[in-house]
Amino acid sequence: MLEPSDIRDICDQHDLYWDQRRERLRELRRLYMTQFWDSSSMPFDGILRTEVPKAYAVVESYLGSLYAKNPSVRVEPDLRDRGNPDVAQATANQYLLTVREQLEDATRLALIYPCAFMKLAPVENVDPMKRVSCAALPPWEVIVDATACSWDQQRHVGHVYLMPLPEAAERYGKDATTFRARAFTKWIEATGIAGRSTMMGAGLDANTAAVPDNDRWVRIVEMYDLLEDRLLVWSPDYGDGSDYLFQGVQVQVGALDPAAESEATRPPGEVVHETTGIPYKSASGRPVVPILPLFFSRDPDTPLRGYSLVARSLDQFRELNVMRTYQAQGVRRMARQWMVRAGFLSEDAAAKITQGLDGEIVEVDLVPGMPLEGNMMPVPQAPIPGDIAAYATTVDMDIQAAGLLAPFTRGEVTKSTATEQNLLAAYTSSELGRMARIRDSVITGLAMTYNVMLSVVLGDDAEPLALPNPVGPTILSADDLTGDFGYWAVDAGTTPLSDLAKQQSLERLAPVLVQLGADPRIILEEMVRVFQLPEDLAVPAPPPPEAAPATPQPPGTLPDGPPFDGAAGPIPGA
Numbered sequence: 376m377l378e379p380s381d382i383r384d385i386c387d388q389h390d391l392y393w394d395q396r397r398e399r400l401r402e403l404r405r406l407y408m409t410q411f412w413d414s415s416s417m418p419f420d421g422i423l424r425t426e427v428p429k430a431y432a433v434v435e436s437y438l439g440s441l442y443a444k445n446p447s448v449r450v451e452p453d454l455r456d457r458g459n460p461d462v463a464q465a466t467a468n469q470y471l472l473t474v475r476e477q478l479e480d481a482t483r484l485a486l487i488y489p490c491a492f493m494k495l496a497p498v499e500n501v502d503p504m505k506r507v508s509c510a511a512l513p514p515w516e517v518i519v520d521a522t523a524c525s526w527d528q529q530r531h532v533g534h535v536y537l538m539p540l541p542e543a544a545e546r547y548g549k550d551a552t553t554f555r556a557r558a559f560t561k562w563i564e565a566t567g568i569a570g571r572s573t574m575m576g577a578g579l580d581a582n583t584a585a586v587p588d589n590d591r592w593v594r595i596v597e598m599y600d601l602l603e604d605r606l607l608v609w610s611p612d613y614g615d616g617s618d619y620l621f622q623g624v625q626v627q628v629g630a631l632d633p634a635a636e637s638e639a640t641r642p643p644g645e646v647v648h649e650t651t652g653i654p655y656k657s658a659s660g661r662p663v664v665p666i667l668p669l670f671f672s673r674d675p676d677t678p679l680r681g682y683s684l685v686a687r688s689l690d691q692f693r694e695l696n697v698m699r700t701y702q703a704q705g706v707r708r709m710a711r712q713w714m715v716r717a718g719f720l721s722e723d724a725a726a727k728i729t730q731g732l733d734g735e736i737v738e739v740d741l742v743p744g745m746p747l748e749g750n751m752m753p754v755p756q757a758p759i760p761g762d763i764a765a766y767a768t769t770v771d772m773d774i775q776a777a778g779l780l781a782p783f784t785r786g787e788v789t790k791s792t793a794t795e796q797n798l799l800a801a802y803t804s805s806e807l808g809r810m811a812r813i814r815d816s817v818i819t820g821l822a823m824t825y826n827v828m829l830s831v832v833l834g835d836d837a838e839p840l841a842l843p844n845p846v847g848p849t850i851l852s853a854d855d856l857t858g859d860f861g862y863w864a865v866d867a868g869t870t871p872l873s874d875l876a877k878q879q880s881l882e883r884l885a886p887v888l889v890q891l892g893a894d895p896r897i898i899l900e901e902m903v904r905v906f907q908l909p910e911d912l913a914v915p916a917p918p919p920p921e922a923a924p925a926t927p928q929p930p931g932t933l934p935d936g937p938p939f940d941g942a943a944g945p946i947p948g949a
Contacts, residue, residue: 377531377600379617382609385518386535386596393515400488400515403685406430407487411696425703426696429774430685434486437684440807441814442479444866446471448822451861457658458858462849465842466504466829466856467822474509474821481511482814485669490681492517493817494534495665495824497626497832503851504840506627506832507825517666518598519679526679532664533598540591547608547620555612556591595620599664604652623650628834655827658859663827667820671810691774698767705763719750815864823862830856881905 393400405411409431412424448471450464471478477493484491492512500506518533537559544551593612600607608621626647647654653662672687674680685692720728720739727737741747830853837852885898903912 376603377598377605377607379609379619382533382596382598382607383611383616385531385533385598386611389518389533389535392521399686402689403487403683406685406689406692407434411692423700423703424696425699427699429695429771430487430692433688433774434483434685437486437807437810438479438482441482441810442475446475446478446818447865448819449863449865450822451863453658453858453860455859458860459855460858460860461846462842462851462855463826463858463860465846466851467826467862469504469843470507470825471818471822473505477509477511478817478821481669481817484511484513485671485681486684488514488681489683489686490514490668490670492669493667493821495667495821495828497624497828499627503829503833503838507828509821512666514681517668518596519668521677521679524678526668529679530602531598531600532666533596534666535594535596537592538595540593543593543595543610543620546625549613549620553614554593554610556593557612558590559592599653599662599666601662601664604662606653623648623652624654626654626831628832629836654831655824657823657827658857663824665824665828667817667824669813669817671813688774691770694770695767695774698763698770701763702767715751811866815866818864819862823860826856826860829853878905 402411405413407430409426409428411426447468448464450460450467452460481491481493491514494510494512496508496510497506498508512534516535518531518535520529520531523529538546540551540554540556543549543554593610596609596611598607598609599605605622606624607619610616610620613620628647653664655663655665657663668679670679670681671684672682674682715725724737724739727735739747739750741750833851833853833856835853837850839848840851841848842851881902885902888898889895899912902908
C-alpha cells in the first residue's frame with residue numbers, strides 16, 4: 376500500500392531522471408522549432424548562422440502520413456452478448472473525431488521527445504458526449520513504473536502537474552494557507568521549458584506574499600495504485616507532504632440540466648467521491664487507467680522509457696546546420712568584400728556600397744584619365760569548396776537512412792529510378808507500418824477508455840442522442856457501453872505513393888473479383904474508400920418501378936394501333 380512517503384520517493388526518482396535529461400529535451404525542442412542556434416555553445420560568434428528546418432519537416436511529414444484520414448475504430452460484439460457494439464462504435468468514432476487534434480499533439484510530442492501520453496478526465500458538460508476531456512501530455516508529466524516490463528504490468532502510474540492555488544484549495548476542500556505555492560514564473564525558470572513547465576527542478580525559491588493568489592501554483596500528483604485499486608491525490612506543497620490531499624476521483628454522475636440558469640440553480644447530479652477504488656473498470660472488472668502511452672521507439676533495457684525520432688538523428692541535424700552556416704558565410708563573404716584605394720570613396724559613397732541596395736547610384740570623384748578599375752575591386756576569394764555541399768548532401772542522406780520518409784513519399788519529384796522508388800517505398804511502408812501499429816494501439820485505447828468512462832458518468836440516466844450512421848437517433852444508456860468489445864483501428868495513415876498503389880491494385884482486381892462472384896456492393900464500398908469518393912456513391916440506387924404488364928392484343932394488330940393487314944407496304948427498316 377502506497378503511503379505519502381512512498382509517493383514522495385517515487386516523485387523524487389521521477390524528477391531526478393528528467394532533470395538529468397533536461398538539456399537534451401531543450402535541444403530537441405529547439406531543433407523542431409528551428410531555434411538551434413538560439414542557445415548553441417558552438418563558436419560561431421560574428422558569423423552568419425543559418426538553420427535548416429529539417430527536424431520540423433521530418434516530424435510533420437510523419438504526422439501527415441500517420442493521420443491523413445480521421446481516426447476511427449471497428450467494434451466487435453461481446454461474446455456474451457453484453458452491450459450494443461453498434462452504439463459503442465458510434466460513440467467511440469464520434470469522440471475520436473473530436474479529439475483528433477489532441478491525438479496529433481501527442482504524436483508530435485512522441486516524435487520530438489522520448490515518448491508522450493494521452494489522458495482522459497471527467498468534466499462537467501450538458502452534452503453527455505463531451506463529459507470526458509482529452510489532453511496530450513509530455514513524458515516528464517507522467518510517472519511510470521520503470522521496473523515493469525510492460526504497461527499492463529505496472530504497480531503504479533502517476534500524473535504530475537501544476538494547479539492554481541485557489542483551484543486546489545476549493546477542489547480538495549483545504550485552507551489555502553496550508554499550501555506552499557510558487558509564482559508560475561518560478562516554475563518556468565526552474566524547468567526551462569516554456570509552456571510545459573511541470574518538470575521539477577531543485578532549489579525553487581519560496582513563495583512571497585507579494586504574488587497574487589491567482590498566480591500562485593502548487594504541484595499536484597495523481598497516483599493510480601494498481602495493486603490496491605486506489606487513486607491517491609498528493610502534493611509536496613500541502614503541509615509537510617505527510618498527508619494525502621484526496622483519495623479517489625470526483626465524478627459528476629447523471630445528466631446535467633441545460634435549462635438551469637447558473638451553477639447554483641443547476642441540479643448537480645450525484646457527485647461520486649470514490650475513496651476505495653478506481654471507478655473505471657473493464658468488462659472483466661480490471662481498473663482502467665485513463666492514461667495511454669505512445670512510444671514509437673523504446674529503450675531496449677527499459678521498455679517504459681522511450682527514444683525519439685529526432686534524437687536518433689541529432690548529430691546529423693547539428694551537422695546540417697553547421698554546413699549550411701559555412702556555405703552561407705562563404706557566399707556572403709564573396710559578395711560583400713571590396714578593396715578600395717585610400718581616400719577614393721567618401722563616407723557616403725562607402726556606406727551606399729556597403730548597403731548594396733538595388734539600383735543605388737554611387738558618385739565618385741575621378742581624376743581625368745584615372746580608370747575606375749584601378750581604384751576599386753572585389754577582394755579575391757577562394758571558391759566555396761564543393762566538398763562542403765557534398766558533405767551536406769551526405770548528412771541529409773544519413774537522416775533519410777535513419778528511417779525517415781523518402782522525399783517522393785511526400786509528393787516531391789525526384790530523379791530516382793522506378794526500382795529505387797519501389798525499394799524505398801517498401802522500406803518507408805515498413806517503417807510507417809510499424810509506427811501505424813503503435814498509433815492504432817493508442818486509437819483503440821482511446822476508444823475503449825472513453826466508452827468505459829462515458830458509461831460511468833452516464834450512471835442510470837438515458838440520454839437521447841443523434842449518433843453517426845448506422846445508429847442515428849437513439850437513447851444512450853450505460854448498458855449499451857458495458858461490454859467486452861473488440862476494438863480494431865481503421866487505418867488512418869497514407870502516403871501519396873501508397874494511395875496510388877492501392878488505387879492501381881483495386882482497378883486491376885475489381886473485374887477479377889466480380890467474375891469470381893464477389894459482391895459488387897462490397898467492391899463499390901472499397902472503391903469509394905480508397906479513391907476518397909463521396910460516401911453517397913456507395914449507397915445503392917433504389918430499383919426502378921416495375922412496368923405494368925402489357926395488355927394482350929388481338930392477332931393482326933400493332934401495339935396501340937389499328938388492325939394491320941400488311942397492305943400498307945413493308946415495315947420501315949425491315
